[in-house]
Structure formats: structure tokens, C-alpha cells
Amino acid sequence: MHLLMVVMALILAWYLRYYWSSPMGSWTERFPRALLLFLLPPLLLLTTTFAVFCMGPHGHIMVWGWEGWVSYGLAISFLGFAGVLWLKLAWEGNRILEQIRTYPIVYVYGTPARLLNAPLVYCALIGFWEPELIISQGLLDTLDVPHLKAVLAHEDGHRHYRDTCLFFFLGWLRQLTSWLPHTESLWQELLLLREIRADYWATRQVDNLLLAEALLLVVNTPILLEVNFCAAFAQHIPTNHVTQRIDALLQQPDSIAQPKIWSWVWLILVLVPLLVIPFHH
Template identity: 55%
Template structure:
């Protein structure tokens, strides 16, 4: 019976990812909510299924069907692989953060910044809950004071929303579910929405045109650090991301005077997470 439950959850997880068709024609908040739901539900269902199967054990019966060792071993193997993947990701992230903290610091706009001696214009928040702001010497040499303020405002938005912390965990789930359909496309959509949110916040703090001009100046440069512990102003991505970011900033100029980010999400917006606990409801039927 456990194997039937596991195969059912696998089919649901596959189907959720397979049917995703993008969300570019809805508002930012709906786009974020839908993309995050379709990204999180499959791995959460797999995790709760594995936990439920291990909890019930390989012996006994569920409803009228006996249980088996195969599904029990699969559950242990999945959680073990997840734990090892997390340790590897956390270890590499901590190692990178330790290296970042050896770079010299300076003060920019009242903020402590790590300076990376590279000619490529680049800036990023790197780390976990309390990331380090890193900029290259090339960025300082390339941008004017006003454009540099716009870039720093963008990076401050990443800090405000704890993007490095959130995307560390999302990046872990991304690695765990690369075998599901459209995982990479959904991951890129989340990265895109993260940058749109930071651009929007920066455009309120400074000027949308300044953010757009800075984007055109440096966004095509090659990224230096991985996405899962890094939120960078100038990350490259699919070709249409720059276009979407510029268009969103131009829309900000056209609706000058609207200084709201997006309505905050209430608890009801996260009700879909309750679906992830459904596999645990099978535990009382085990004997």
C-alpha cells in the first residue's frame, strides 16, 4: 500500500510541474504566488510522503493492503539524499561566504561593502540570513554616483526581502527536483520575479530611469556566484529577462506617483500549503 501512495504522489508531483504554463499575464503578486506554489508543492508532497511511510514502518497493513520494505527503503533513501544535498549546499555556501569576508571593506551610502578587485561591473548580496554586499572595482569605475545609488538600492531590496536566505532553501529544492518537468523554467521564473521585486523597490527609493540605465550598462556581464546564495543586480538569464525588467521599470515611469510595491500577502494566500500535509493523513489508517 505504501508503494501505491508513493507512486500516486510521484504522479501528482510530475503532473503539477508538467502542466505549468507560465504566469506572465497576471499581476506580480499573483504571478509570484502561483509560481511559488507550483515550485514548492511537488517536493513538499514528496517529503511528507516519505516521512509518513517511514513513520508507519514496513510492517502492518493500511486499509486492506499489506505494506512493503521497498517503499520504506525508498523513503529513507529520498530523505537521506535530501539531507546530504542540503549539507553539501550549505557547506559550499558557507565556504564561499568565508572567502567573501576576506575581501576589504569600504563605506558606500552609509553601508559596509566588500570590494572585489575585478574589472567587470558587478554587485550582489551573498550569504544567508545576513548576507554580505559585494561590488567590484569595475562597478565603481563604470557607474556614476546616481547610477551606483540605484544599484545599491536594488541590492538593499534583496536584503530587505531576505532573498539570499529564501533562495538558499528554494535552491535546495531546485536541486532535489531537477528530474521533474519544467523545473529549470520555473526556477528561472522565480529568479525573474525576485529581480522585478527588487527593481520595483529600488525605483521607489531612487528613480526608475536610473535603475533601467544601470541595467542596460551592466546586466549582460557574466555572473560570478551561484543563484542559490547570491542575489545580483547584473545576473544573466534567459534573453527575455532584461526586456521584462526594463519594461516593468518603464511602466513605473508612466504611472509616476504610485509608490506602493504590491499588496502584502495574508495567511489565506498560503492555504495551498495544506495540500502538502495530505500524505500524513494516511498514518491513522495504518495498523
């Protein structure tokens, strides 16, 4: 029975990811759809393996004598790998943050930031729940005041939505289930929608054309950090992503906010394996 639960969770997770083909709908529809298809399969695998782990290798409904130990071993292996991966990513993130916090603090139009004394054009939020804003001397020298304020407003959008914390978690799930279909496609879709959402937040404070111009001025800057807990304004963005961001800025969509509560109903499915635990003997 336990092995059947694991196999069924694997089949369902594979099917849900395989269902993704390409972005569909408006900007407001794309975000919850992509997020749901990205989240549901790994969370289902995690809750299923956790349920099997809690129930142990023994039970009255076993088809074969060895079945309980096989499913139990798979559950321990998957949960163990997930835990080690989480600790590894968190440790790497803390090391990078410790290095960034050695940079001097400057105030850019009232916004505190860590100054990177380098000629490259770079601006990003780096960290977890309370990230650090890092800004390069090259960016300060390249952009004029209105465009620089537009970039700062964009990064303020990332801070408002806690994107560094959210994408650290999503990046962990990405590495944990990289073997599932369309993981990378969904990840790129979420990265794009994250930036469009921050762009939309910035347009509440600055002109959307200024933000589009700033994007074109700093696009495809050299990679400084390629980590899950980094939200950079423009860092080796694919050409189609630049085009879509500019199109979204010109269209000024009504809202690219968090998914509505009803769109999370499907996540209840991940709790089903946990409901089996009280009935196990």
C-alpha cells in the same frame, strides 16, 4: 498502502508541474502562482516519504508482503538524498562566505560592503539569512553616484525580502526534483520575479528610470558566482528578462510583494500525508 501513498504523491507532483505552461496574469499574480507550483510538488514528496518513514515497513493493510519494505526503502533513499544535498549546498555556501569575508570592508554611501578588487562590473548579495554585500572596483569606476545608489537600493530590496535565504531553500528543492516537468522554466520565472520585486523596492528610494539605466549599463556582466544564495543585480541575464524588468520599471506595478495568505491555502495539501501517521498500526 505505503507504496500507494508514494505512487500517488509522485503522480500528483508530476501533474502539478505539468500544469505549468507559461507565465499568466499580472506581475502580482505571477509570483504566487509560480512559487506555489514550484513548492507544492517537492514538499508533497518530502512529507509523503517522511510519513512512510515514520510508519515503518510494517502495517496491517499491506497488499503484498514485500510492499512495505519497497516503500520504506524508497522513502529512506529520497530523504537521505535530500539531506545529503542540503548539507552539500550548505557546506559549499559556507566555504564561499569564508572566502568573501577575507575581502576588505568599504562603505559605499553609508552601506558596508566587501570590496572585490577586480575590473569587472559586479554587485551582489551573497549568503544566507545575513548575507554579505560584495561590490567590485569595476562597478565603482563605471557608475556615477545616482546610478550606483540605484544599484545599492536594488540590493537592499533583496536584503529586505531575504532573497538569498529563500532562494537557497528553493535552489535545494530545484536540484532535489530537477526531474519533474518545467522545473527549470519555473526556476527562471522565479529568478525574474525576484529581480522585479527588488527593482520595485528600489523605486521607493530612487527614480525608476535611473534604475533602468543602471541595469542597461551593467547587464550581462561575467559570471562570478552561480549559486542559489547569490542575488546579483545583473549577471548574464537573458535578453527577454532585461526587457521584462525594464517594462515593469516603466509600468511601476502597484506591488510585487509576498503572496497573500489565501494563496498559501493549497500548501495545506502537503500536510495530508502526515495526518495518516497517528492512525497507522
